[in-house]
Amino acid sequence: MNVNDTIVVVLAASAIFYGTPLVFAAMGELLAERSGVLNLGVEGMMLTGAVTAFWAVQHLGGPDWLVLLLATMIGGFAALAVSVIHAVLVVGLRANQIVSGLALTIFAGATGLSSYVGNVARLGGQPAHHEFTAINVLGLADVPVLGPILFHQNALVYASWALVLVALAYLHRTRTGLHLRAVGESPQTADVMGIDVARYRYAHTLVGGLLAGVGGAYFSLAITPNWIDGMTSGAGWIAIALVIFAFWRPELTLAGAYLFGLFSSLGFVLQARQVHLPPEVFAALPYLMTVVVLVAVSTGWAKQRLGAPAALGTPYVREER
Amino acid sequence: MRIQRRLTTPRWLVVAVPVASLVAAFAAAAIVLLIAGKDPGATYALLVDRAFIAHGAITNTLITATPLLFTGLAAAAAFRMRLWNIGGEGQLYLGAIGASGVGLLLRDQPPVLIIVGMIAGGLAAGAAWSSIPGLLKAYFNTNEIITSLMLNYVAGLILTYLIFDSRSFWRELGTFSARAFPQGKQLPDAATWPTFDLGIAVLPFGFLLGFIAALGLWLFYRSTSFGFQARVLGDSPPAARYAGIKTRRVVVVMMAISGAFAGLGGASEVGDFRHVLDPRGLQQAGFGYAGIVVAALARYNPFAVVLVAFLLGGLANAGYSLQGPDFPAGLVGVLQGMILFFALGGELLLRYRVSFGARLAAAPS
Numbered sequence: 001m002n003v004n005d006t007i008v009v010v011l012a013a014s015a016i017f018y019g020t021p022l023v024f025a026a027m028g029e030l031l032a033e034r035s036g037v038l039n040l041g042v043e044g045m046m047l048t049g050a051v052t053a054f055w056a057v058q059h060l061g062g063p064d065w066l067v068l069l070l071a072t073m074i075g076g077f078a079a080l081a082v083s084v085i086h087a088v089l090v091v092g093l094r095a096n097q098i099v100s101g102l103a104l105t106i107f108a109g110a111t112g113l114s115s116y117v118g119n120v121a122r123l124g125g126q127p128a129h130h131e132f133t134a135i136n137v138l139g140l141a142d143v144p145v146l147g148p149i150l151f152h153q154n155a156l157v158y159a160s161w162a163l164v165l166v167a168l169a170y171l172h173r174t175r176t177g178l179h180l181r182a183v184g185e186s187p188q189t190a191d192v193m194g195i196d197v198a199r200y201r202y203a204h205t206l207v208g209g210l211l212a213g214v215g216g217a218y219f220s221l222a223i224t225p226n227w228i229d230g231m232t233s234g235a236g237w238i239a240i241a242l243v244i245f246a247f248w249r250p251e252l253t254l255a256g257a258y259l260f261g262l263f264s265s266l267g268f269v270l271q272a273r274q275v276h277l278p279p280e281v282f283a284a285l286p287y288l289m290t291v292v293v294l295v296a297v298s299t300g301w302a303k304q305r306l307g308a309p310a311a312l313g314t315p316y317v318r319e320e321r
Numbered sequence: 322m323r324i325q326r327r328l329t330t331p332r333w334l335v336v337a338v339p340v341a342s343l344v345a346a347f348a349a350a351a352i353v354l355l356i357a358g359k360d361p362g363a364t365y366a367l368l369v370d371r372a373f374i375a376h377g378a379i380t381n382t383l384i385t386a387t388p389l390l391f392t393g394l395a396a397a398a399a400f401r402m403r404l405w406n407i408g409g410e411g412q413l414y415l416g417a418i419g420a421s422g423v424g425l426l427l428r429d430q431p432p433v434l435i436i437v438g439m440i441a442g443g444l445a446a447g448a449a450w451s452s453i454p455g456l457l458k459a460y461f462n463t464n465e466i467i468t469s470l471m472l473n474y475v476a477g478l479i480l481t482y483l484i485f486d487s488r489s490f491w492r493e494l495g496t497f498s499a500r501a502f503p504q505g506k507q508l509p510d511a512a513t514w515p516t517f518d519l520g521i522a523v524l525p526f527g528f529l530l531g532f533i534a535a536l537g538l539w540l541f542y543r544s545t546s547f548g549f550q551a552r553v554l555g556d557s558p559p560a561a562r563y564a565g566i567k568t569r570r571v572v573v574v575m576m577a578i579s580g581a582f583a584g585l586g587g588a589s590e591v592g593d594f595r596h597v598l599d600p601r602g603l604q605q606a607g608f609g610y611a612g613i614v615v616a617a618l619a620r621y622n623p624f625a626v627v628l629v630a631f632l633l634g635g636l637a638n639a640g641y642s643l644q645g646p647d648f649p650a651g652l653v654g655v656l657q658g659m660i661l662f663f664a665l666g667g668e669l670l671l672r673y674r675v676s677f678g679a680r681l682a683a684a685p686s
Contacts, residue, residue: 040466085662089662089665089666093665093666093668093669094669094672094673095665095666095668095669096665096668098405098466099400099613099617099661099665100662100665102407102610102613102661103614103617103658103661103662103665104658105610106610106611106613106614106654106657106658106661107654107655107657107658107659107661107662108658109654110654111607111610111650111651111653111654112651112654112655112657112658113353113651113654113655113658114651115649115650115651115654116353116357116649116650116651116652116654116655117651118651119649119650119651120357120649229650229651233474234470234471234474237467237470237471238471240467241464241467241471244464244467278482278486278487279486280478280479280481280482280486283478284474284475284478287471287472287474287475288471288475290467290471291453291457291463291467291468291471291472294463294464294467294468295457295461295463295468298461298462298463298464299461299462299463
């Protein structure tokens with residue numbers, strides 16, 4: 001038997017495949033939270049990205065790569081547009097961030113705008129005209145063990161790796177990144193330093209929306225290339241939890257996303273190998289593990305909320321500091 | 322434009338802002354309808370007709386409003402003290418499982434016993450389910466938003482498992498068609514909750530129960546020392562600790578109370594309306610998430626929850642009966658989201674005075 005067909009290699013490769021949308025969405029949420037804005041609308045933004053990206057591949061013509069690139073961008077910018085509402089409410093109007101984020105998910109989510117667009121544009125029940133498929137990078141796909149894991153993934157997987165590197169460099173090696181951290185930790189200090197707190201918060205909330213949209217597009221263009229209401233089934237919420245597990249650090253976010261990719265793929269892989277358990281047990285695994293991991297990081301050695309931006313969730317009002 | 326914190330909020334604004342939010346949300350959603358090439362005027366006319374005017378509309382609206390009233394109270398009870406239980410959806414499912422289980426178990430008992438048993442079953446199952454995030458929050462300081470939400474998905478899977486993938490007590494296995502097309506066991510007739518004919522509409526027992534629950538929640542926060550402790554903890558956790566309030570106990574109990582309300586919502590849905598454990602119907606309704614909208618629009622006031630649940634119940638009821646090409650699925654969620662956005666924006670007017678023009682002498686803060 002080929003080593004690349006063993007369960008460990010298959011699981012590792014599919015953990016990366018299923019974890020990638022979480023990388024995008026969680027990285028976006030991480031940037032927003034680093035500026036002090038908690039956005040619980042990730043699920044709604046992801047579904048907005050998923051439905052608009054799917055609309056795009058059904059309606060745009062051209063070579064595969066171009067259509068997919070445009071569709072991913074359309075998904076990202078549609079989600080960005082939705083995130084503007086949250087940004088205006090919480091940064092501009094000082095609304096409660098938790099309720100506003102929930103409102104965003106209700107507005108755009110499985111029973112809201114994404115479902116409305118899918119219905120009005122009659123997107124349900126069609127196969128995608130274009131979809132992301134695995135690329136055989138440098139012809140290395142058949143290399144034992146590493147081939148399927150590292151060299152036979154789709155373009156968005158490689159883009160997500162670039163994103164993590166960019167985010168790391170941005171947060172730790174650039175002036176803007178330093179300012180961003182200041183805004184999230186102590187907006188008063190940042191304000192005194194001459195940093196425009198509101199501008200940083202707007203910008204990073206919108207980037208968070210963009211990345212959530214790309215993560216959503218991954219669902220409708222790569223995982224199951226079609227449109228179903230609520231197809232992200234809670235991935236947006238897992239992404240929010242992921243930022244907490246990862247202590248607001250990009251490199252740990254990547255690792256955490258793959259851990260959850262593993263939980264999501266375990267069911268498919270084990271069922272394909274004739275492991276008989278009710279399907280609900282496998283389906284519940286990512287949700288239950290989210291709770292378990294969250295309890296683990298919120299207790300014991302991690303109790304001090306290592307890395308949580310100090311001003312997370314609080315509006316900044318200059319006159320009231 | 323200048324924004325100053327208000328020291329007192331005029332009473333009329335407290336009513337005017339939510340009403341204006343509703344109106345503004347419908348105006349904004351009209352744009353969404355226009356983009357899709359629908360006529361907003363005709364759509365809204367149809368909506369109001371199906372919700373409140375057509376024959377039997379108010380009766381159906383009350384039936385839909387009942388679970389919303391309970392999930393709205395669930396959110397209001399917890400949010401009021403800044404405990405973010407967004408697991409109302411899952412707690413409602415568990416309440417439905419509990420109530421239908423008791424209803425089936427007591428099938429040969431007198432109606433009063435069955436109904437009391439169903440209420441207790443729904444209440445206990447909802448409270449047990451919400452106690453998981455409550456205990457985790459109290460003892461491990463785990464973020465209750467994420468845990469309560471994750472458990473919604475797990476609860477949905479439990480529902481599906483009980484009816485579609487197991488030979489459970491809730492599943493009908495007696496007839497041939499039920500084995501081919503899985504469905505729940507019908508509850509006995511004696512488990513049907515009573516109704517009260519008011520002339521213009523038929524009031525379901527669940528709605529009455531919800532009204533009593535709202536009264537109870539109001540009294541709880543207003544007149545009990547435990548409610549006072551919860552309010553203090555919500556407003557200022559350090560102050561609560563200095564005052565010697567047992568914060569863990571307050572969190573666990575409030576989370577359980579919140580879940581109990583949502584569980585009652587599930588029980589009422591079974592007793593008033595479905596008379597069977599129906600995973601698809603319960604999951605499509607999304608009462609738990611809509612309850613958050615109800616509570617926020619009611620500004621966590623229990624009596625306002627009753628009124629708002631009735632209004633949004635009308636919206637949801639019309640949404641089901643009109644669903645189709647002229648009224649695409651998803652429109653109800655769009656409207657609910659917009660209502661919440663405008664209500665949140667309106668909060669600014671309640672908490673701050675917004676004035677235009679030249680800068681005046683700074684008020685002491």
